[in-house]
Amino acid sequence: MPSLLELLRPDRRLALHLPVHGRGAALPPRLRRLLRQSPGSWDLPELPEIGGPLEAQGAVASSQARLAEVMGVDHCWFGVNGATGLLQAGLLAMAQPGEAVLLPRNAHRSLIAACELGGVMPVFLPVPFFSDRGHAGAMTVEGLRQSLDPWPDPGRRIAGAVLVHPTYHGYCAEIRELIELLHAKGLPVMVDEAHGTHLAFASGEGCPVSALAAGADLVVHSLHKSAPGLAQTAVLWHRSERVEHGRLQRSLARLQTTSPSALLLASCETTLDWLQSSSWTWWFEARRDEAINLIDALRERGVMLHPGDDPLRLILATAEIGISGLDADDFCMRRGVIAELPEPLCLTVCLGFAKHRGLAKRLAMIWEALAREGDGVPLPVIPEPPFQSPSIPELTPDQAQRHPHCRRRLAECADQIAAELICPYPPGVPLLIPGERISADRCQWLQSQHQRWPDQVPGMVKVLA
Numbered sequence: 001m002p003s004l005l006e007l008l009r010p011d012r013r014l015a016l017h018l019p020v021h022g023r024g025a026a027l028p029p030r031l032r033r034l035l036r037q038s039p040g041s042w043d044l045p046e047l048p049e050i051g052g053p054l055e056a057q058g059a060v061a062s063s064q065a066r067l068a069e070v071m072g073v074d075h076c077w078f079g080v081n082g083a084t085g086l087l088q089a090g091l092l093a094m095a096q097p098g099e100a101v102l103l104p105r106n107a108h109r110s111l112i113a114a115c116e117l118g119g120v121m122p123v124f125l126p127v128p129f130f131s132d133r134g135h136a137g138a139m140t141v142e143g144l145r146q147s148l149d150p151w152p153d154p155g156r157r158i159a160g161a162v163l164v165h166p167t168y169h170g171y172c173a174e175i176r177e178l179i180e181l182l183h184a185k186g187l188p189v190m191v192d193e194a195h196g197t198h199l200a201f202a203s204g205e206g207c208p209v210s211a212l213a214a215g216a217d218l219v220v221h222s223l224h225k226s227a228p229g230l231a232q233t234a235v236l237w238h239r240s241e242r243v244e245h246g247r248l249q250r251s252l253a254r255l256q257t258t259s260p261s262a263l264l265l266a267s268c269e270t271t272l273d274w275l276q277s278s279s280w281t282w283w284f285e286a287r288r289d290e291a292i293n294l295i296d297a298l299r300e301r302g303v304m305l306h307p308g309d310d311p312l313r314l315i316l317a318t319a320e321i322g323i324s325g326l327d328a329d330d331f332c333m334r335r336g337v338i339a340e341l342p343e344p345l346c347l348t349v350c351l352g353f354a355k356h357r358g359l360a361k362r363l364a365m366i367w368e369a370l371a372r373e374g375d376g377v378p379l380p381v382i383p384e385p386p387f388q389s390p391s392i393p394e395l396t397p398d399q400a401q402r403h404p405h406c407r408r409r410l411a412e413c414a415d416q417i418a419a420e421l422i423c424p425y426p427p428g429v430p431l432l433i434p435g436e437r438i439s440a441d442r443c444q445w446l447q448s449q450h451q452r453w454p455d456q457v458p459g460m461v462k463v464l465a
């Protein structure tokens with residue numbers, strides 16, 4: 001096995017995965033210049049002139065204040081623990097222990113961990129499911145309206161709501177209307193826009209709106225998943241009308257390292273500055289236009305793609321040619337292409353912001369070779385999961401994990417209460433949450449998932465003893 005260090009050396013494989021800077025090719029020019037300087041000279045602590053995200057003085061504080069003003073919000077904080085850390089801080093600022101939050105069923109697992117940390121009850125709201133792709137779509141306004149009528153009753157105060165927009169696969173929600181609907185019910189709204197930073201800096205017809213422009217109270221952007229920053233970088237934007245500033249500061253202080261990397265903080269600043277420049281607009285539009293042309297070229301050559309809202313994410317419909325996305329991923333890897341998100345029925349690649357030459361030809365050749373491997377018989381679709389209505393776990397995730405538990409075969413778990421999370425990663429969308437009662441149909445659905453991806457959905461599950 002090569003050492004980690006050896007694995008970090010440049011290699012010739014094509015990076016169609018996150019982070020979207022494409023192994024440095026699309027990093028902001030000022031950051032690239034910094035990284036060419038004497039190695040390690042930029043690895044600094046919170047010196048007084050640098051400061052940190054929670055300090056009142058220093059370069060970080062002044063960058064955050066400047067960027068918040070430019071983006072038309074009250075505050076922002078840079079994050080060095082990914083969107084994960086900032087989503088958790090946001091949720092814990094919205095909800096106190098013993099309260100509840102509305103979460104979409106496709107919420108990222110970081111939000112479940114936040115519920116666990118804060119003793120918060122998640123109330124799950126359904127999202128559409130694509131049986132032919134085996135994954136969730138984005139929440140719709142009509143769906144949300146139905147979920148809130150009658151108003152879910154978790155037996156405690158519902159303190160806020162979280163939305164995901166766009167999803168990992170790039171499906172966009174009707175975000176403005178969703179936020180308005182939740183605000184009309186008196187709830188603060190945090191939007192997990194980890195995959196949509198670019199939306200906040202793009203304009204033009206047909207470009208989906210960002211939650212920042214749509215009036216969300218808190219928005220989290222991952223600056224490495226949907227902007228060309230270094231891995232782990234993220235930003236939290238805040239409008240203070242519905243979520244108190246002091247609560248956010250305290251929440252961030254609980255979760256953030258006391259030694260944030262100056263390099264990562266500089267990456268946050270430089271990336272956000274670059275996204276506001278005309279050179280970024282040019283760069284982004286060029287990549288987006290190339291992606292649109294690529295999609296047309298691939299379709300012309302017979303490559304089957306599922307439709308999506310973000311041309312920079314391509315969802316290869318491998319099940320249509322009888323190949324699972326997991327096998328297709330191995331196949332691509334052997335041919336020097338690293339994709340992002342393998343699933344039982346499809347394989348998603350992230351084009352990112354680096355320029356790729358000859359990609360249509362290369363992907364089409366891989367597809368043709370892949371098609372020859374399969375028997376051409378489409379794989380069976382994945383039935384809709386049995387969570388198409390709002391659902392409330394019987395225990396909070398933290399209560400469930402503290403109870404005595406035992407391990408059982410999945411097939412024997414009907415009517416038991418889960419004591420662990422089942423969550424394929426990627427995409428990090430949980431299929432089962434600690435504290436949820438496993439109904440018979442849920443048990444059956446999970447077994448079918450286990451057959452499709454046994455490495456990700458275990459055959460043995462911890463349930464309450």
Ligand SMILES: Cc1ncc(COP(=O)(O)O)c(C=O)c1O
Pocket residue numbers: 081082083084085087108110164167168192194195222225232234426427428
């Ligand atoms: C929708 C969504 N939100 C949040 C995250 C967490 O982002 P990060 O890896 O930057 O912590 C992910 C990661 O996959 C995600 O897909």
